[in-house]
Amino acid sequence: MVQLGSRLLKGYRGGHVVIRFALGGCTNRPFFRIVAAHSRRARDGKYLEQLGCLDPLPNTHGERVAGLNLERLRHWLGCGAQLSRPAEKLLGRPG
């Protein structure tokens, strides 16, 4: 079932909403955006909403910085979105 009747120009057969990482950044410098998108879309393509970001490389203080928009995350999880493996691991860390 295509969820939410979102105004996608591409019509799909099947597919569901997932929360996953979209890769961006430059050569040897990855940067992930935590994104709610249709499962049939390209990894970096059009998404429904950006819910946060993750910088996998540690900064000068030795931390990996991640931001999560908890309110919108709850909304999408309430709508029945699924999580990808790495997204599950990331969300499992802060508990």
Place this chain on the structure above:
Amino acid sequence: MAALGAWGSAAVPARLSRVARALWGWHARRGLGQDAGAADGGKAAKPAFADEAVQKLLYKMTGLNLQKVFRPVKKELKPPKYKLMTEAQLEEATRKAIEEAKEKLIMPPVLNEREPIDDVLAEDKFLEGTETTKYVFTDLTYSTPHRERFIVVREPNGVLRKATWEERDRMIQIFFPKEGRRVIPPVVFKDEHLVTVFQQDRHEDILNMCIAQFEPDSPDYIRVHHRTYDDIEKHAKYDLLRSTRHFGGMVWYLVNRKKTDGLLIDMIHRDLLDDTTSLITLYHMLHPECQSAKEAKEGKLQGVDLIKVFVKTESQKEGYIQLALQAYEEAMATSTAS
């Protein structure tokens, strides 16, 4: 009568500051907080920084030098604009200028140092050794105030704890950048570099930078402010801060530590008798158990007598203040005689 008024380059008489002080009189002013957070500086027993009476006194002492408040900030050069106004229009324009100046002179809050956060939320031993670095998670919900945001850190040994204040400030600046703030505080706020700044007489600039960079209750903010005030008091450069919004904070600091002598002498030299009396009133409000406070209450002294009593009982530099008072009285006598 038409009068030429140029905005920025002065036809405003210097007398205006005294007239303005008389005009606004007992206008109540409350020091508003900068960012979030209540401006509640006080302990219950002693009067707090944010009390009405205290704020009134401090504001009166700050003075209103329109020239200095509206001193042109370095922007691109434009030729000054001249407007032709009648007397009434000029008064209207100066009144508006006074209103704006009052806005600029709102004092930043003086708060106690914040307690370090040390709260462990979970300890998961099975996560130990799975990663090599810390993870910092920030809640990016737009509508929560910054004070209540959840910022947690997962250490490599599996401990989930709340982030320290420095980490919080950094993360909030990364995701919700505020103008004038850097993610990592500039090096100029270290002690050895502050000395250089003070030698260049740029106390006001450094204090403005400090307000932009730090939260009012962070230890860095308080440390920088205290250093600045100490340096000003050591070299008697009170006039640098006189018509700025930092004057109130400086007076509060000095009165709390009873180092008011230099300021008194400076005020008497500049013939600011009202300011001296308000300073001493503030002192008595804060230290009601001292000798001069009791005498003042019994005798209900005013003006020069109050200063004399204060000088006899409280001050260390008695000689200097007596000299300054004598000089002032002689000047008054000659001016009234002639």
